Amino acid sequence: MNVQTLPWIILFAPLLAAIVILFFGKYSKPLSAGLAIFSAALGCALSWYLFLHPTVTESFRIEWMNFSAFWPYHDVPAFRIPIGFILDPISRMMLVVVTSIATLVFIYSLGYMRTEEGYWRYFAGLALFLFSMLGIVLADNFVMMFMFWELVGVSSYILIGHYFGKNSAADAGKQAFIVNRIGDFGFMAGILLLWYATKTIVFSEIQENVAHGLFADNQLYLAVACILVFCGTIGKSAQLPLHVWLPNSMEGPTPVSSLLHAATMVAAGVYMLARIFPILLMAPMARDVIAWVGGITLFVAALMATQQNDIKRILAYSTISQLGYMVLGIGVAPVADVALFHLFTHACFKCLLFLTAGSVIVGMHHEQDIWKMGAIKNKMPATFLCCLAGAAALSAVPFTSGHYSKDLIIAFAWSKPPLFWLALVTAGLTAFYVGRLFFVVFFGPPRSEHAKHCAESPKVMTVPMFLLALAAIGAGWPFIADKFFVLPEVHVEPPFFNAMTLGALVLGLGGAFLLYRNVEKDPISIPFFANRMYIDNLYAQLVKFGQDRVGLVLAWMDRWIIDGAGVRGSGKVAMCAGFALRLLQIGNIQAYAFFFGAGVVILIYLLIR
Amino acid sequence: MSPSLGDYLFVSGLLFAIGLAGVLLRRNILIIFMCLELMLNAANLSLVAFSRYNLTDLGLPNFNAQVFVFFIITVAAAEVAVGLAIIVALYRARRTTHVEDLNRMKF
Numbered sequence: 001m002n003v004q005t006l007p008w009i010i011l012f013a014p015l016l017a018a019i020v021i022l023f024f025g026k027y028s029k030p031l032s033a034g035l036a037i038f039s040a041a042l043g044c045a046l047s048w049y050l051f052l053h054p055t056v057t058e059s060f061r062i063e064w065m066n067f068s069a070f071w072p073y074h075d076v077p078a079f080r081i082p083i084g085f086i087l088d089p090i091s092r093m094m095l096v097v098v099t100s101i102a103t104l105v106f107i108y109s110l111g112y113m114r115t116e117e118g119y120w121r122y123f124a125g126l127a128l129f130l131f132s133m134l135g136i137v138l139a140d141n142f143v144m145m146f147m148f149w150e151l152v153g154v155s156s157y158i159l160i161g162h163y164f165g166k167n168s169a170a171d172a173g174k175q176a177f178i179v180n181r182i183g184d185f186g187f188m189a190g191i192l193l194l195w196y197a198t199k200t201i202v203f204s205e206i207q208e209n210v211a212h213g214l215f216a217d218n219q220l221y222l223a224v225a226c227i228l229v230f231c232g233t234i235g236k237s238a239q240l241p242l243h244v245w246l247p248n249s250m251e252g253p254t255p256v257s258s259l260l261h262a263a264t265m266v267a268a269g270v271y272m273l274a275r276i277f278p279i280l281l282m283a284p285m286a287r288d289v290i291a292w293v294g295g296i297t298l299f300v301a302a303l304m305a306t307q308q309n310d311i312k313r314i315l316a317y318s319t320i321s322q323l324g325y326m327v328l329g330i331g332v333a334p335v336a337d338v339a340l341f342h343l344f345t346h347a348c349f350k351c352l353l354f355l356t357a358g359s360v361i362v363g364m365h366h367e368q369d370i371w372k373m374g375a376i377k378n379k380m381p382a383t384f385l386c387c388l389a390g391a392a393a394l395s396a397v398p399f400t401s402g403h404y405s406k407d408l409i410i411a412f413a414w415s416k417p418p419l420f421w422l423a424l425v426t427a428g429l430t431a432f433y434v435g436r437l438f439f440v441v442f443f444g445p446p447r448s449e450h451a452k453h454c455a456e457s458p459k460v461m462t463v464p465m466f467l468l469a470l471a472a473i474g475a476g477w478p479f480i481a482d483k484f485f486v487l488p489e490v491h492v493e494p495p496f497f498n499a500m501t502l503g504a505l506v507l508g509l510g511g512a513f514l515l516y517r518n519v520e521k522d523p524i525s526i527p528f529f530a531n532r533m534y535i536d537n538l539y540a541q542l543v544k545f546g547q548d549r550v551g552l553v554l555a556w557m558d559r560w561i562i563d564g565a566g567v568r569g570s571g572k573v574a575m576c577a578g579f580a581l582r583l584l585q586i587g588n589i590q591a592y593a594f595f596f597g598a599g600v601v602i603l604i605y606l607l608i609r
Numbered sequence: 610m611s612p613s614l615g616d617y618l619f620v621s622g623l624l625f626a627i628g629l630a631g632v633l634l635r636r637n638i639l640i641i642f643m644c645l646e647l648m649l650n651a652a653n654l655s656l657v658a659f660s661r662y663n664l665t666d667l668g669l670p671n672f673n674a675q676v677f678v679f680f681i682i683t684v685a686a687a688e689v690a691v692g693l694a695i696i697v698a699l700y701r702a703r704r705t706t707h708v709e710d711l712n713r714m715k716f
Contacts, residue, residue, distance in 0.1 A: 587715025
């Protein structure tokens with residue numbers, strides 16, 4: 001078998017699995033789970049093979065759509081959409097991350113979903129999601145990436161709305177889909193702008209055009225195009241102001257949150273930025289915007305996370321915050337690998353944290369409020385240890401993966417001091433909210449009956465957690481990171497940098513320890529943060545007063561102009577005309593003769609006039 | 610002084626006008642029918658007159674018009690047969706030939 005077919009197999013195995021599960025999955029639980037896991041594991045094995053054999057850089061390309069046959073312009077190259085795969089260091093790294101994490105989450109799902117309804121639907125959705133995510137990773141042009149980007153949106157909609165019988169879950173799925181559409185509109189506009197300027201949609205060709213100084217005297221155009229493309233990231237990677245969907249999407253099953261909304265789907269936005277990073281380098285204005293959006297997002301989301309009570313929502317806001325770090329990394333670091341490094345470590349430890357959260361939730365009989373938990377350290381020791389590893393990595397304890405990647409981004413942020421301080425303070429906040437979660441859930445008094453009688457999850461759930469825990473600790477160690485990334489040296493390091501990050505960590509963890517060590521309920525209450533800064537309410541009002549008003553106007557137009565004037569109006573006109581003409585039917589033959597004669601006279605007059 | 614084309618056409622027009630007036634004003638459906646025939650014959654008269662006064666290159670009348678007149682007479686004969694049959698049937702059904710009484714077909 002030709003090695004060039006490997007990417008095709010990696011990509012299409014999950015799709016095939018999804019289709020088969022869709023048709024036959026409902027007859028057999030093991031079939032649906034087995035197929036999905038097999039497709040992911042196959043992809044994982046092949047991805048590792050590709051990763052370890054960097055000589056394979058080519059794959060087949062297909063000219064999928066070529067409009068040259070009916071292209072009316074001679075001076076413009078015809079629009080064509082190839083289906084091609086890109087195999088460079090970052091896509092290899094992403095392949096490995098996505099398929100490995102997907103495999104672990106799929107296996108974990110066996111345990112988590114064993115008693116849930118819609119088993120086959122769930123695994124078909126997971127496989128479809130894996131297919132779309134791999135498509136984004138492999139895409140070598142904007143249109144292909146955009147198509148898979150939308151597919152990711154669809155499959156996340158399916159998975160978030162898994163419990164669609166519950167209103168909140170159905171709404172969350174809808175919201176995720178619609179909010180992403182807003183960002184994608186900008187993304188599409190950006191793609192069109194770039195195509196209009198360069199006449200190509202292939203990343204490498206756009207890059208060449210930009211490198212040859214196509215935009216040398218039109219910086220603003222490139223900046224606008226890049227910012228519009230970045231809108232796609234704002235939607236998919238849940239940056240402010242389109243972050244609202246991510247916490248709500250926690251309505252889905254916890255493995256879904258783990259896979260989609262921590263490790264892979266939201267990473268698609270950052271990956272896309274890394275993919276176009278050489279173009280971004282030519283647009284410093286766009287990078288400033290990106291850095292600021294990331295900086296504000298990471299800070300605001302961390303503030304909101306400090307006051308959430310739902311274990312998954314805390315992690316969701318933490319995800320937004322960490323995505324903010326990655327976007328900041330794209331904005332300030334000289335290479336994309338810095339952001340991708342954090343994406344890589346974050347994928348490991350956040351996936352782990354969600355899996356431990358899922359394990360706790362199953363143990364607690366689907367109770368998600370951390371103030372109903374407590375003192376489950378000894379009852380769920382494996383979950384406790386894994387959560388310890390994940391929490392340590394998230395709060396960037398030295399020698400865990402998060403420490404290496406996050407500190408690197410913060411160090412590079414020194415080029416923009418306000419962002420540096422934001423990132424540093426947020427590092428402390430991160431340690432604080434992680435500590436809060438950790439101490440409240442695992443220590444303190446048991447705060448409900450379930451907490452007193454919970455039990456450890458089965459092996460099928462703990463084994464993936466242990467594997468991820470190893471990754472969460474070790475993924476950042478330099479000798480491992482060097483295999484995946486080419487990390488630059490920090491040339492201008494801020495003074496006392498290590499002391500400052502360590503201080504932030506100690507302050508955050510220490511504060512959380514002192515405040516939440518042994519409490520019955522939350523000692524501090526900041527409604528502004530707990531209510532997510534009222535951004536959700538603001539959007540709800542905007543929808544109510546904006547969209548509903550527009551809807552009213554449109555309904556009026558539909559009722560009176562389209563229906564009234566158009567549909568019913570034409571009928572009315574015909575009826576009235578008939579009524580008027582009916583008066584001519586007077587029943588007198590001579591009158592008819594007269595009308596006839598008069599008509600002839602008028603016709604003759606008109607003819608010889 | 611032999612009559613000119615204008616004289617013929619005048620007579621033809623007069624006949625047509627009389628026929629039309631009869632059709633529009635008389636009440637008896639038989640009279641109306643006869644007036645219709647009068648209008649047809651007015652047309653015939655003008656056709657024949659045209660034939661007589663539009664000589665061809667050989668000095669002969671234009672026989673097209675006269676052939677046309679024969680056609681009209683033939684068709685009129687057939688039409689009279691049908692029309693009279695309808696009138697007879699109408700009279701049998703309604704016991705009247707006055708158009709004022711034949712006004713059922715109206716709104």
